[in-house]
Amino acid sequence: MKNTSKRLSPVQRSIVKKAITSHKGWPDYMATYRINSSKLDSTNIFNICDTFNIDVDALLTAHIAKARAGNAAFSDAAKGKAIGGEVDWQRVRKVARDEVERHAKPVYIDRVIIDQGGVKTKVDAGELTHPQFATLLTALSCVDFSGGYVPTMLIGPSGTGKTYACAQAAKALGIGFEAQGTATEAETLVGYEKLTGEQKLTPFLVAFVKPCIFLADEMDSWEPAALLAMNSAIANGYLYLSDGTRLDRHPEFRFVAATNTSGLGGDHNYSARQKMDVATLSRLSVRIAWGFDAAIVRKIAAAKGGAVGEKWANEVIAVRDAFERLDLPQLADQRTIEAGTALLLQNLPVATVRELTYQSILDNDQKLAVANIVPTASLY
Secondary structure (H helix, E strand, C coil): CCCCCCCCCHHHHHHHHHHHHCCCCHHHHHHHHCCCHHHCCCCCHHHHHHHCCCCHHHHHHHHHHHHHHHHHHHHHHHCCCCCCCCCCHHHHHHHHHHHHHHHCCCEEECCEEECCCCCEEECCCCEEECCCHHHHHHHCCCECCCCCECCEEEECCCCCCHHHHHHHHHHHHCCEEEEECCCCCCHHHHCCECCCCCECCCHHHHHHCCCEEEEEECHHHCCHHHHHHHHHHHHHCEEECCCCCEEECCCCEEEEEEECCCCECCCCCCCCCCECCHHHHHHCCEEEECCCCHHHHHHHHHHHHHHHHHHHHHHHHHHHHHHHHCCCCCCCCHHHHHHHHHHHCCCCCHHHHHHHCHHHHCCHHHHHHHHHHCCHHHHC
16 A cells, blocks of 8 residues: 655654554564664655555554543543542542552562472562562572573563562572673673783673572663673583683572563664574573562552652553553653652652653653543642
8 A cells, every 4th residue: 555654743653653563574674674663764654654554544543533532431430420420539549549459469478489409498578579579589499401590581661670679589599699781792791801811700700600690681782792602601501711711600590681572673662672583582481571560669659758659659650551552652660750759859849850750751742642641630
């Protein structure tokens, strides 16, 4: 089909980009034309839609209809039409919050994990953890056929507590914790010899030779050379330093990769992420989906910021849902809650805090669209 080129608003462009990147032909198109989602713009977006037989006008019309239907339902409920009479919003919010926390409450771990060596490890009772924490801890207690612990991959958006959970797991297992957030070449992972003759140590080297969890943070942004070095060390159980010294993996070493994507390339939220090859993905044989947990971030915010933190967390959680409905870049997360709470505790007006945090990436049309879905005045 043939689409007519036109000027798209940022929201419309985001909708069309998502349709392109979710199309079954997108991976092959990226490989053929050496393009990723960050390079989709007004000069090529309509041509690609033609190639994928995407009707842009029909797509946008359907999206508008869906948004209007959702807004109409929300408006009816706000006016009391859905349940009749006036709405006691304070009671509604309390009931909704109680129901959410009853069905999706944080997990308090107080259990014994028996690993394959027969060693019992008990997690501190009453520690606030992510719902998937028990799964992570179980995975980190499993040994593969070669005698090493099974490498594990945590897949989820930024700001969902993946790093914190790994630190918690290390504490629970009674071992060390090291993390590395970038690796552009093999030397940034396995080190190199300085001009002085000393060996440059990296977090990976430190972790590899002792009882420790090593977290390869945002590993889907690592360069291929670094991934190859990692693959070799994990598969073989040893590595060589630049001076020829061999280092053997400690029997209690664990490897965890934290990623924002499934390893198959970038999307509209994480356009700079690399496509990881099959050799890398096959070694990360346990893959745990690590989502945003509203209940736990609300409790953390309340513990750190009292009523101010809890109210701000409620707003950001609602805004996050609006961002998802509008296909906006997802920057309403736990870090937004932490930063906003800190600003509010310095007595900044809430309107200013919004402008400094989640509204800072929005244009006027997007701000209006979010406000239509989230009437922030009703949250306070």
